[in-house]
Amino acid sequence: MINGPDEIFFERKGKIERAEGCSFTSEDDLIAAVNAIAGSIGRRINNEEPRLDARLKDGSRIHAVIPPCSLKGTTVAIRKFTQSKITMKDYIKLGAISPDAANFLEICMFLGKNILVSGGTGSGKTTLLSLLCTRIPKGYRLIVIEDAAELVVDYEHVVRFETRMADEQGRYEVSMRDLLKSALRLRPDRIIVGEVRGSEGMELIQAMNTGHKGSMGTIHANSPNDALVRLEALAMGSDAKISEKALQYSIAGAIDMIIQISRLSDGSRRILSIAEVRGLDKDYNYVVAPIFEMGNLVRGTEGKLTGELRASGEIPSFMHEIEDNKIPFPRAKFFAKKS
Numbered sequence: 001m002i003n004g005p006d007e008i009f010f011e012r013k014g015k016i017e018r019a020e021g022c023s024f025t026s027e028d029d030l031i032a033a034v035n036a037i038a039g040s041i042g043r044r045i046n047n048e049e050p051r052l053d054a055r056l057k058d059g060s061r062i063h064a065v066i067p068p069c070s071l072k073g074t075t076v077a078i079r080k081f082t083q084s085k086i087t088m089k090d091y092i093k094l095g096a097i098s099p100d101a102a103n104f105l106e107i108c109m110f111l112g113k114n115i116l117v118s119g120g121t122g123s124g125k126t127t128l129l130s131l132l133c134t135r136i137p138k139g140y141r142l143i144v145i146e147d148a149a150e151l152v153v154d155y156e157h158v159v160r161f162e163t164r165m166a167d168e169q170g171r172y173e174v175s176m177r178d179l180l181k182s183a184l185r186l187r188p189d190r191i192i193v194g195e196v197r198g199s200e201g202m203e204l205i206q207a208m209n210t211g212h213k214g215s216m217g218t219i220h221a222n223s224p225n226d227a228l229v230r231l232e233a234l235a236m237g238s239d240a241k242i243s244e245k246a247l248q249y250s251i252a253g254a255i256d257m258i259i260q261i262s263r264l265s266d267g268s269r270r271i272l273s274i275a276e277v278r279g280l281d282k283d284y285n286y287v288v289a290p291i292f293e294m295g296n297l298v299r300g301t302e303g304k305l306t307g308e309l310r311a312s313g314e315i316p317s318f319m320h321e322i323e324d325n326k327i328p329f330p331r332a333k334f335f336a337k338k339s
């Protein structure tokens, strides 16, 4: 992260730190560097086009804004993607999830539940979605659609699509929505959308409601309820003619589970809730039941937070599927432990 020539920051293990002793000699030097990067991928940044949003050759994303829009001098953020594979064991070790909750998520994947991963910026949504992808049973055809190919999907039968930004004249854009429409015509079993941030939400809901069990996506929201309301707002932006109530029914029917993840103040990323969407009440509010929930977080020495993701006492509505499939996850696991 560069905020003008004298301020450089970087993020390490979830914490933002200043790069002490690092700077550019001048604003001109900084602009020249940004221009060189833009040039290397056939783009430009200048007075007429003071913002640059692009993907670098190594897959990382760059966004830059130059003065006068940026007051302190040229501002740049480069997001590097870690392509390292994370396993459920690592995730448990990191304290991001409890063993029982991890087991439950594996069951949801096995049963083909439609899942939304919800969280704020940098909360670990993409990492969690990659992790969930490792638990997809064999034998399906996956189609993965992203703005920038970030997800690590190690699967036998997978088709991957990436959107294309419009060129400088605003032409040739291929949107998430375009790709989702194509995906639906390419006989997918499970559709995975990196991040739902526009009207493609509508196609995803339709896909989930038309037999594409086990589809998933991430969304930017602060609670499971917010995630549904946000999905609704995004889908409303599409040109599909559907009443608000019909849309709410579709959403409540499409999404089975919402996993809420958060970046906590100690820099850790943890699952705060795994909730089931149970439909709508008579006032058209979504009925969302937490199955696993984070208990009280306690701050220990060195500012580290400790807390436990616990069963809430709610039995998932698909308990019979768990039992019919003889999955060794007894009802008792869902009973809240007394602390």
Ligand SMILES: Nc1ncnc2c1ncn2[C@@H]1O[C@H](COP(=O)(O)OP(=O)(O)OP(=O)(O)O)[C@@H](O)[C@H]1O
Pocket: 014, 082, 091, 094, 096, 119, 120, 121, 122, 123, 124, 125, 126, 127, 128, 268, 269, 270
């Ligand atoms: N459980 C975790 N524990 C520690 N670090 C994690 C965890 N999950 C993700 N991270 C790290 O946090 C950073 C952000 O993760 P990720 O890209 O998955 O978040 P995101 O919510 O998808 O972000 P964005 O909002 O930018 O899309 C990455 O560096 C990732 O390696």
Ligand SMILES: [Mg+2]
Pocket: 125, 126, 127, 195
């Ligand atoms: Mg992400």
